[in-house]
Amino acid sequence: xxxxxxxxxxxxxxxxxxxxxxxxxxxxxxxxxxxxxxxxxxxxxxxxxxxxxxxxxxxxxxxxxxxxxxxxxxxxxxxxxxxxxxxxxxxxxxxxxxxxxxxxxxxxxxxxxxxxxxxxxxxxxxxxxxxxxxxxxxxxxxxxxxxxxxxxxxxxxxxxxxxxxxxxxxxxxxxxxxxxxxxxxxxxxxxxxxxxxxxxxxxxxxxxxxxxxxxxxxxxxxxxx
Amino acid sequence: xxxxxxxxxxxxxxxxxxxxxxxxxxxxxxxxxxxxxxxxxxxxxxxxxxxxxxxxxxxxxxxxxxxxxxxxxxxxxxxxxxxxxxxxxxxxxxxxxxxxxxxxxxxxxxxxxxxxxxxxxxxxxxxxxxxxxxxxxxxxxxxxxxxxxxxxxxxxxxxxxxxxxxxxxxxxxxxxxxxxxxxxxxxxxxxxxxxxxxxxxxxxxxxxxxxxxxxxxxxxxxxxxxxxxxxxxxxxxxxxxxxxxxxxxxxxxxxxxxxxxxxxxxxxxxxxxxxxxxxxxxxxxxxxxxxxxxxxxxxxxxxxxxxxxxxxxxxxxxxxxxxxxxxxxxxxxxxxxxxxxxxxxxxxxxxxxxxxxxxxxxxxxxxxxxxxxxxxx
Amino acid sequence: xxxxxxxxxxxxxxxxxxxxxxxxxxxxxxxxxxxxxxxxxxxxxxxxxxxxxxxxxxxxxxxxxxxxxxxxxxxxxxxxxxxxxxxxxxxxxxxxx
Numbered sequence: 230x231x232x233x234x235x236x237x238x239x240x241x242x243x244x245x246x247x248x249x250x251x252x253x254x255x256x257x258x259x260x261x262x263x264x265x266x267x268x269x270x271x272x273x274x275x276x277x278x279x280x281x282x283x284x285x286x287x288x289x290x291x292x293x294x295x296x297x298x299x300x301x302x303x304x305x306x307x308x309x310x311x312x313x314x315x316x317x318x319x320x321x322x323x324x325x326x327x328x329x330x331x332x333x334x335x336x337x338x339x340x341x342x343x344x345x346x347x348x349x350x351x352x353x354x355x356x357x358x359x360x361x362x363x364x365x366x367x368x369x370x371x372x373x374x375x376x377x378x379x380x381x382x383x384x385x386x387x388x389x390x391x392x393x394x395x396x397x398x399x400x401x402x403x404x405x406x407x408x409x410x411x412x413x414x415x416x417x418x419x420x421x422x423x424x425x426x427x428x429x430x431x432x433x434x435x436x437x438x439x440x441x442x443x444x445x446x447x448x449x450x451x452x453x454x
Numbered sequence: 455x456x457x458x459x460x461x462x463x464x465x466x467x468x469x470x471x472x473x474x475x476x477x478x479x480x481x482x483x484x485x486x487x488x489x490x491x492x493x494x495x496x497x498x499x500x501x502x503x504x505x506x507x508x509x510x511x512x513x514x515x516x517x518x519x520x521x522x523x524x525x526x527x528x529x530x531x532x533x534x535x536x537x538x539x540x541x542x543x544x545x546x547x548x549x550x551x552x553x554x555x556x557x558x559x560x561x562x563x564x565x566x567x568x569x570x571x572x573x574x575x576x577x578x579x580x581x582x583x584x585x586x587x588x589x590x591x592x593x594x595x596x597x598x599x600x601x602x603x604x605x606x607x608x609x610x611x612x613x614x615x616x617x618x619x620x621x622x623x624x625x626x627x628x629x630x631x632x633x634x635x636x637x638x639x640x641x642x643x644x645x646x647x648x649x650x651x652x653x654x655x656x657x658x659x660x661x662x663x664x665x666x667x668x669x670x671x672x673x674x675x676x677x678x679x680x681x682x683x684x685x686x687x688x689x690x691x692x693x694x695x696x697x698x699x700x701x702x703x704x705x706x707x708x709x710x711x712x713x714x715x716x717x718x719x720x721x722x723x724x725x726x727x728x729x730x731x732x733x734x735x736x737x738x739x740x741x742x743x744x745x746x747x748x749x750x751x752x753x754x755x756x757x758x759x760x761x762x763x764x765x766x767x768x769x770x771x772x773x774x775x776x777x778x779x780x781x782x783x784x785x786x787x788x789x790x791x792x793x794x795x796x797x798x799x800x801x802x803x804x805x806x807x808x809x810x811x812x813x814x815x816x817x818x819x820x821x822x823x824x825x826x827x828x829x830x831x
Numbered sequence: 832x833x834x835x836x837x838x839x840x841x842x843x844x845x846x847x848x849x850x851x852x853x854x855x856x857x858x859x860x861x862x863x864x865x866x867x868x869x870x871x872x873x874x875x876x877x878x879x880x881x882x883x884x885x886x887x888x889x890x891x892x893x894x895x896x897x898x899x900x901x902x903x904x905x906x907x908x909x910x911x912x913x914x915x916x917x918x919x920x921x922x923x924x925x926x927x928x
Contacts, residue, residue: 284731305735312733323728326721327475332468337732339468342461345833384732463835470834508882510867514875521896528898551878555889564886566893570877585883620870625883626892648896650878676896681880684895687920688884694917749838756845763852767859780914782886791867792859794852 230260230423231281231392236290236300238276250276252448253290259441260391263414263424267434268445274427275396277445281425282394283311312337316385318395322377324369324384330376331356331365334383341388348387355383359413375406382413392423399430407432414438465738469745483710484750490703491758491806492765497699498798499766500774501689506793508685511623512678518651518663519551519676530645531673538669539651544662546654550646552635556600556628561589563783565628569635577631580610584618585625585784603640610634618787625786695777710813726821739822740815747814748807755806759799767792885915894919 238251250273258264258281266274279285280292283299286307292300299310316337324333334352356362359379364372372380378398385393399407407430414424415438428434434442444451473480520539522531531550539548552569565586575581582592592598596612616624636643651666653659663675687693691700729739765771767790771778779785873879885891890901891913899921911917 308733308735317731319731323724323731325725325728328471332471336468336729337734339464340461340734340738342457342459342464344456344460345464345467348464388733463833466835466838467833470838474834504882504884507867511870511874511882512880514871515880516878519880519896521898523898526898527900528896555892564892566883568877572876583883585886616873619866620873622882622884623870623874623879624877626886627877627883629877674898676880681895684920685882688894689918690920693920694911695914696918752842753845756842756849760845760848760852763856767856778884778915778918780885780887780891782915784886786883791863792856794856796853 230295231258232256232291232293233281234291234293236277236280236287236292238273238280238285239288242288250448251280251287254448254450256443256450258423258425260423261418261421262440263418263438264426264441264443265434265439266425266427266443266445267429268451269429271447272445273448274445276448278394278396278425278427282315282317282392283307284317312341312388314391316388316390316393318378318381318385318393318398320397320400322381324372324377324380326370327368329366329368330361330372330380333369333380334387337384338387352383352387355386356380359383374401375409378402378406378410379413390422392425393417395424395426397427397429399428399433404432411436411438465742466745466749469742469749472742473746473749480750484754486706487710487750487754487806487810488758488761490706491754491802492761493699494703495759495762495802496765496771496773497689497696498802499762499794500771500790501696502795502798503766503790503793505685505688507622507791508688509682510791512681512685515678515681516551516650517653517656517659517678518666520649520651520666520670521674521676522648522670522672523674524672528648528674530641531648533644533646535670535673536649539649539666542662542665542669544654544658546652548649548651551648551650552632552641553647554635554639556638558590558598558600560598561783563589564626565784566626567628567630567635567638569632570629575629575631576613577633578609578611579613579631581613581616581627581629583616583624583627584621585786586628587615588787589784600638602638608634608638621786622788625788626784707809710810722818723821726818730822736822739818743818743822744811744815747811751807751810754810755803758806759802763794766790885913885919887913887915891915891919 233254233256236251236254236256237249239247239249241247254277256277266277268274276285280287283294286292286302287300290300291298294310294314299307302310324330325336331349331352334356335348338348353362353365356365356379359382361376361379361383364376364380369377369380378401382393382395385395398410402410411433414426417424418438426433433439520531520535522529522535533550536548536550539545549571554567556565556567557563558565563586565583569575580598582590586592590596590598592612592615594612594614597609598612599607599609602608610630616627630638635641651662653662659677659679663677667673667675689696691697726739729742730736765773770787770789775785880895881893883892888901890897
């Protein structure tokens, strides 16, 4: 579904602190499967995630989404694709403080001009399905780690994307919550979504729900299971 | 269309949310901005109303006034000059005017003393303006005494008071008979304060003024046109205290805008990054911020203007009284006629709303075009 | 009620009041019409030349009649004595000698 061909990404190009995060990646992410990018910090897995999820463009190489080359697209189109295809769950959750959980969930849908009542219903339904319905009106800063993550997941799902991307999802969670998270991943897979994660947590990499593990080191693929 | 409307409403909702998240700061800005608009609008409404009132009411003031100048100062003018003037073709009539200033120690106020020619006042009587009534608590039949130029006492009996309705032109008037005036100030018969000339054909006024000027070289001519123009530029923005007021408002506004534009807090930057990361385009982010600016400035304008209107036309511009009164004891009680210039209001609206909204957008421009992947780090 | 509903409602209310203020001004203008005429008539009858706004000094009471000396009567560089003098422009001379 998503194909990367000889993708390279550099930061501060041309300056003295030029740094190549990715040095030629060839990769295929299959639809409907759960893929994990694994590797130590600095291996480039987060950078790889941003490229796959249309948050950034590669310095060289090609990224194809379902046979459509998106590596050279201008920001407008990239944003459009990102909005409709991908949902992100950040490592830091990145919820907006001072507003309620349900409003946080609805934010990605505002620019799309959906009917507010429908949107609100959908947001509440999503939150209910993730067992955080009762916390809908609480302000984001009052939520626990696990609750905040589930709000972030609901936010990622509000526009019904095909692909859900999560960066280090279990890094800030205990074992119990991590298990719950993997349960949610299972549900997403069953709903036909593609899931992409980065992690160095063996608990995540070695679970049955994961279909494909990609190991990275120093910006290059080491092995692909 | 529906989609577009929904989008704008959602953005408006969110911008109101954002503003209420920083409630204290927003309310503070709103209060200060409303106050600035209130003061500026009040001054604007008041100035315009006074100017229009002057233009309307003084439209029939004397066409040509002839004053005698001695060493650059206004001096009394001899009656024989009337002959010279009446001889000029085009002059309909010319008469001497007697008027001056009378200081009343009992009230420590200055009155404008005048001798009206039609109808003439009975000797020993006086017709007083509403302001005089108030500072002296004078009723018809009361006696008012003054010391004449030679130390003798001159007494006036109050005949009646001029109605308050015309206070703006008559509040400090003290109308007396000619002989009382001359006795009070020691002005001999045959001398007047100045001469008033009326002209047959209004288009010839300029020409006739030139002829009078040529015939009487020690005089200064004042045309009705000049009287009216004096009031067109009263309360001018470029003068004195009003310039200070305007400069103060601009300074306050500049401080506002600087405060907004002097870089976003890390928090705001983070928020914009998050919005970009969840799929908002740059234009959406900018629209959001614009709405924030619009909400504050529009509210400030509407509330400020409405308060100013009520203040000037229903509460008698009470806040300006100390400024307008200065050191005077006598201040007319009048209700301002509501002349409102819509163009001025529109200009005020434009200058209130537009710069503030722009000032809100400018600082986030940079942050809004950042690549969303920054937020991952 | 959504926040935007409240805001739009309040704004609509204020806009209506704004319109009302213009209507009020028009009405007031019509009402004052006769009074303005009476004032103009008094001005004509008595030969008045100035509004009674600033009764502090001679040149503030009759700005249209003042000579250039009055404001600077003590010294050419003297500051204006009277507060309201700073609200008034100097008299306009039509450029005749």
